[in-house]
Amino acid sequence: MAPVAPYRVSEGFGSNCQVVEQVGQDALVVRSSHFMAVMRRLAGPLLSAVLLCLALWALHSLASEVSYSEVSHYVHDLQGWQIVVAMALTAAGYMVMTLYDWYGLKSVDFALPRREVSLISFISYAFSNVLGMSLLISGSIRYRYYIQAGLTNTQIARVVLYCTGAFWLGLCALTGVTLLLVPLPEELPFAGLRIPVAIVLTLVPLTWVFGSRIIRRPIKLWRWHAVLPKPGPAFRQVAIGAVDWWLAASVLYVLMPDDANSGFGHFLAVFVLAQMAGLISHVPGGLGVFEAVMLAGFGAAGNEGLEAPILGALAAFRVVYYLLPLCAATLMVLLREARTLTKKSMVPPWFAGLLPPFFAGLTLVSGAVLLFSGVTSASPGRMDMLRGVLPLPVLEASHFLSSVIGMMLLILARGLQRRLDAAYVLTLVLLVIGAVLSVLKGVAYAEAALLSLLALALAPAHRHFYRRASLFTSTFSVGWILAIIAVLGCTTWLVVFSLKHVEYNSSLWWEFSFRHGNAPRALRALVGAAAAGLLFALAKLIRPMRTRPLPPSNADIQRALPLVKSFNSSQAHLALMGDKTLLFAPGDKAFVMYDIEGRSWVAMGDPVGEDEAARREIVWSFRELCEQAGGWPLFYQVRPDDLDLYLDMGMHLMKIGEEARVKLADFNLDGKSRKSLRNIVNKLHRDGLTLQIVPPEDVAALLPILKPVSDAWLHDKHVREKGFSLGGFDERYLVRTPMAVAWLDGNPVAFANLLLTDSKEEASVDLMRHLPDGPAGIMDYLFIELMMWARGEGYRWFNLGMAPLSGLRNRRMAPLWNRFGAMVFGRGERFYNFRGLHQYKEKFGPEWEPRYLAVSGGIGLPVALTNVASLISGGLTGVVRR
Incomplete structure (x- = not known):
């Protein structure tokens, strides 16, 4: 019923005390700004938690005379035709929801198979209706699917705006028209504002539909420009949302008691107002808020004494409209996973990537169901059935342990979201045990079926949970912690509500009985679940804090050296600089090199290593390390082949340029286009210029001779040594790689250190310097000679490095970053010759491959780019110096 925008949030917060000590008084500003950023991230979850508490308090007040047994009896007494009709209307509602995405894709002229769109729409809405926006699962599902289907970020944003617009416009239209036609009970506090509110709400969709006839120019909203659609598409957008809401209301209307039936119009007015209140509260699914407004609305209409039937209808509505679609989505996943056992290719990559967050959300729901x-209270008839076949201690233990397992599933859901192997195994075991305990504690067959179904769906999905890290090392975001607390809070409210007519005394804790033990069992179950959660939190708190990373030691570099040489990208050699911290995967099968600037933890390139599982694990470990320290994880200059590593973590990808790679098998100096290069090489050969490839063991003796060449080059360019993504004239770095030296009359005039892979996949250079008064064309000469040498040695590619901002397009609908980057690339010669660098490399005939910056949500792009530039330039002062 509620489309959720794809977005991501940065989880974790904190401050670094070492930085505060170093900067002194200025730290107050930094800490104040950081405190405000933390409070902004906390505001949404905390507000939802407060509103949930208020809603539960209001529910308790409105249903003060209602007993749990009365609600339960109404649910069990519902007619079969009511359930069938409600299920049919629910199915129709979810079919209408698929039109959100279908016409949203049409609005951006992007065609996808209807079956795939329907599948992703159904799974997405099944979760967004149950969980709302709190865990971001629905947004992750939609973003991952569309980004892998080929949509750009801008197109995804437009689709989401279309869906969200249809959703709200439909709600406004239905609410406004209903309030205009149907009077509200005068007892309601806002009944006097019915007509003004109705007019305002009705004008919103009317303006949207017919506004293009009046307003023909784009509407400027801050830095955005919105063009109103034509009446036909706009009306269709409003109609889809209105039909969606009408069907949702019809589901509940069928389940309502006859004594509360004062006409569908009055019911619809209360329903839409209750749904609007639930949406505004941002409580997942409007839980508690929706029920409180519904009770208040019908109570004001003279339906005193019907609180229990109304609450029963609302509970049945939650099951039919929310939980049953969730179970259906689980069945679909089960069938798709079963098909992978016989034909793996039948499951598309986008669907496989959805499974971890899908199972995480469903495990969270299952844990809540157990709690x-x-x-x-269990059914007396079922308890009588158990009395004859089951000893009382088994019943009591099953009841207590099932609640403890429920709390453990809430915690393990986070581990599933983080792809932890241990969380997968434990969840699978606990689901099976929980299903057995559900039968033993009260023949709860529906509950046992849900847990068994999830276990069956999860069983063949082991390959999607590949991380070997401990659950205790995973960070829990504020939103996730509040979600667990909210479930525990709702459980506590249920205890109070169901036991309101039971007189409390201390002896209740020690009473054990089949027929009269519901209250003691509920109290013990609540305490057991809370104790399990507190024990896990305590175990997390007593773990030692990580210290700020230090530069690598010689031993660390020696550990990394085999991985560097065997990796298929020469960029891995930057780890040998010693200016970046190295984070190793278990068994030293992969590592990430990174440095810290401000709150940005910037990893240089993709993880280094050939073991795919280790590479995935180290990316997650790096993110968790950042979160524990309150930092932002960034990955700079990542390749297209590894984008799924960052999409799995919910990171944003932004193109920052293109890398030039020459295919050596096709490189030669033949043809008219290479005439100038041939002339340079031939001339310098005639002048006596020679190139020598010096092995690493002989480089140390040459460095004192090459140092004046490097110093003269730096002085002539008016620059200082760079770092991070570029090497520097450092003996510890240069002696680990071969050196190419150009000699003239016995003196070095240019040099470059060679970055070579043992697999012969790629060769490149890093530090390339020459005398300012050296022969003209010396750089071209070095590149050509080295490419010829590398081809002769059997290397496949020669990497010329990245051209920043290359490949970005300044189109009307392109993202703001692409348009800005394209403008700087074309007109930014005053700051840096981006276009000239691209043109220089283009003459060697390379193949251009895009490079990206992967950033987490919560960090602005200007901040990320500034921090990366500061690392490369050795500080902010180096950024502004040429």
């Missing part, structure tokens, strides 16, 4: 079931 809620553990504190509510």
Whole structure:
């Protein structure tokens, strides 16, 4: 019912005390700014938690005379035709929801198979209706699918705006028209504002539909320009949302008691107002808020004494409209996973990437179901059935342990989201045990079926949970912690509600009985679940804090050296500079090299290593290390082949340029286009210029001779040594790689250190310097001679390095970053000759491959780029110096 925008949030917060000590008084500003950023991230989850508490308090007040048994009886007494009709209307509602995405894709002229769109729409809405926006699962599902389907970030944003617009426009239209036609009970506090509110709400969709006839120019909203659609598409957008809401209301209307039936119009007015209140509260699914407004609305209409039937109808509505679609989505996943056992290619990559967050969300729901079931009364008939076949201690232990398992599933859901292997195994075991305990504690067959179904769906998905890290090392975001606390809070409210007519005394804790033990069992179950959560939190708190990373030691570089040489990208050699911290995967099968600037933890390139599982694990470990320190993870200059590593973590990808790679098998100096290069090489050969490839063991003796060449080059260019993504004239670095030296009359005039891969996949250079008064064309000569040498040695590619901002397009609908980058690339010669660098490399005939910056949500692009530039230039002062 509610489309959720794809977005991501940065999880974790903190401050670095070492930085505060170093900067002194200026740290107050930094800490104040950081504190405000933290408070902005906390504001949404905390507000939702407060509103949920208020809603539960209001529910408790409105249903003060209602007993749990009365609600339960109404649910069990519902007619079969009511359930069938409600399920049919629910199916129709979810079919209408697929039109959000279908016409949203049409609005950006992007065609996708209807079956795939329907599948992703159904799974997405099944979760967004149950979980709302709190865990971001629905947004992750939609973003991952569309980005892998080929949509750009701008197109995804437009689709989401279309869906969100249709959703709200439909709600405004239905609410406004209903309030205009149907009077509200005068007892309601806002009844006097019915007509003004109705007019305002009705004008919103009317303006949207017919506004293009009046307003023909784009509407400027801050830095955005919006063009109103034509009446036909706009009306269709409003109609889809209105039909969606009408069907949702019809589901509940069918389940309502006859005594509360004062006409569909009055019911619809209360329903849409309750849904609007639930949406504004941002509580997942409007839980508690929706029910409180519904009770208040019908109570004001003279339906005193019907609180229990209304609450029963609302509970049945939650099951039919929310939980049953969730179970259906689980079945679909089960079928798709089963097909992978016989034909792996039948499951598209985008679907496989959705499974971890899907199972995480479903495990969270299953844990909540176990907790809620553990504190509510079991059917007396089922308890009588168990009395004859089951000893009382087994019943009591099953009831207590099922609640503890429920809390453990809430915690393990986070591990599933983080792809932890241990979380997968534990979840699978606990689901099976929980299903057995559900039968033993009260013949809860529906509950056992849900847990068994999830276990069956999860069983063949082991390959998607590849991380070997401990659950205790995973960070829990504020939103996730509040979600667990909210479930525990709702469980506590259920205990109070279901036991309101039971007189409390200390002896209740020690009473054990089949027929009269519901209250003691509920109390013990609540305490057991809370204790399990507190023990896990305590175990997390007593773990030692990580210290700020230090530069690598010689031993660390020696550990990295085999991985560097065997990796298929020469960029890995930058780890040998010693200016970046190295984070190793277990078994030293992969590592990430990174440095810190401000709160940005910037990893240089992709993880280094050939073991795919180790590479995935180290990326997640790096992110968790950042979160524990309150930092922002960034990956600079990542390749297209590894983009799924960062999409799995929910990171944004932004193109920052293109890398020039020459295919050596096709490189030669033949043809008219290479005439100038041939002339340079021939002339310098005639002048006596020679090139020598010096092995690493002989480089140290040459460095004192090459140092004046390097110093003269730096002085002539008015620059200082760079770092991070570029090498410097450092003996510890240069002696680890071969050196190419150009000699003239026995003196070195130019040199470059060679970055070579043992697999012969790629060769490149890093530090390339020459005398300012050396022979003209010396750089071209070095590149050509080295490419010829590398081809003769059997290397496949020669990497000329990245051309920043290359390949960005300044189109009307392109993202703002692409348009800005394209403008700087074309007109920014005053700051840096981006276009000239691209043109220089283009003459060697390279193949251009895009490079990206992967950033987490919560960090602005200007901040990320500034921090990366500061690392490369050795500080902010180096950024502004040429």
